[in-house]
Amino acid sequence: QMQLQESGPGLVKPSETLSLTCSVSGGSISSSSYFWDWIRQPPGKGLEWIASIYYTGGTYYNPSLKSRVTISVDLSKDQFSLRLTSVTAADTAVYYCARRHIERAGNWFDPWGQGTLVTVSS
Amino acid sequence: SYDLTQPPSVSVSPGQTASITCSGDKLGNKFTCWYQQKPGQSPVLVIYQDNKRPSGIPDRFSGSNSGNTATLTISGTQTMDEADYYCQAWDSNAAVFGGGTKLTVL
Numbered sequence: 020q021m022q023l024q025e026s027g028p029g030l031v032k033p034s035e036t037l038s039l040t041c042s043v044s045g046g047s048i049s050s051s052s053y054f055w056d057w058i059r060q061p062p063g064k065g066l067e068w069i070a071s072i073y074y075t076g077g078t079y080y081n082p083s084l085k086s087r088v089t090i091s092v093d094l095s096k097d098q099f100s101l102r103l104t105s106v107t108a109a110d111t112a113v114y115y116c117a118r119r120h121i122e123r124a125g126n127w128f129d130p131w132g133q134g135t136l137v138t139v140s141s
Numbered sequence: 142s143y144d145l146t147q148p149p150s151v152s153v154s155p156g157q158t159a160s161i162t163c164s165g166d167k168l169g170n171k172f173t174c175w176y177q178q179k180p181g182q183s184p185v186l187v188i189y190q191d192n193k194r195p196s197g198i199p200d201r202f203s204g205s206n207s208g209n210t211a212t213l214t215i216s217g218t219q220t221m222d223e224a225d226y227y228c229q230a231w232d233s234n235a236a237v238f239g240g241g242t243k244l245t246v247l
Contacts, residue, residue: 056236066176066184066227068236079234082142115183125172126231127189134183 021045023116023132031110031139037103041116041132048097049074054119055099056128057090059112067112071119072099106139113137143232145239152245159215161242163228166209171230173211175204178225178241187226188213220246 027039041055048055057069070090071079078090089102103110113136117128146164153159163173173191176184186195188204191211201216211230215222223246228239 058236065241066229066238068238071236081235120189122190125174125190126236127174127186128176128184128229128236129186129189129195131183131185 021118021130023118023130025114025116025132025135027114027135027137029136029138031106031137032141033107033139034105037101037106037110037137037139039101039114039116039135039137041099041101043097043099043118048092048099049094052121054079054121054126055092056117056119057101058115058117058128058131060115060134061109061112069103069114070101108139111137111139143230143235143237145228145230145237147226147228147239147242149240150243150245152247153215153218155220155246156217159218159222159244159246161213161215161226161228161244163211163213163239164209165211165230165237168209168211168230169207171206171232173204173206173228173230175202175211175213176227176229177222178227179223184227215244218244218246222246 024042031037054071056071072090087104092099113134115134117131175188177187178184191206192204203214227241
């Protein structure tokens with residue numbers, strides 16, 4: 020059964036760069052059937068999609084975050100990563116990684132990682 | 142940008158049917174999925190492709206999507222179904238989530 024696990028610093032200073040990694044186990048990230056995504060959730064609020072990457076390196080970004088976000092993939096380690104620059108307190112959130120199933124009849128996220136809380140504070 | 146609108150809260154008595162709506166422009170032309178999130182836990186997929194249930198999801202969960210509204214229906218609601226529910230669709234290669242609905246079972 021596939022599992023995803025986020026890792027990275029839990030505290031980032033304002034104006035610095037947030038960097039997270041998602042490790043995939045129980046299957047290969049090099050599958051033509053899936054994208055690999057980052058989604059976040061500010062405390063007490065709803066879900067916000069951040070970015071997607073395909074194993075070939077193709078990417079999609081949330082237009083509202085695109086100027087600050089980079090998503091990348093490391094096939095040799097079955098990992099994908101997120102970088103978010105110039106963070107502010109508004110970027111404080113639980114960050115989830117998720118596998119996205121891609122089919123002609125819609126896409127969906129399953130499974131999700133357990134999430135990691137990143138706090139932006141000096 | 143594309144918006145999905147959900148009621149902030151829905152209440153239901155145990156054993157009754159709960160309906161949670163998700164509204165968006167011509168949403169029926171898109172495929173919708175639904176996630177359940179319990180406090181302190183990650184979201185779990187409960188409906189995909191408008192009305193399909195992943196393995197392990199009870200058949201009391203069902204979905205529909207037509208016109209401008211998608212609906213998640215929980216028949217015979219149980220106390221364990223109390224959670225936040227989010228609808229999600231795709232627009233212009235971007236995932237869009239509804240604001241979430243808190244389902245209270247009392």
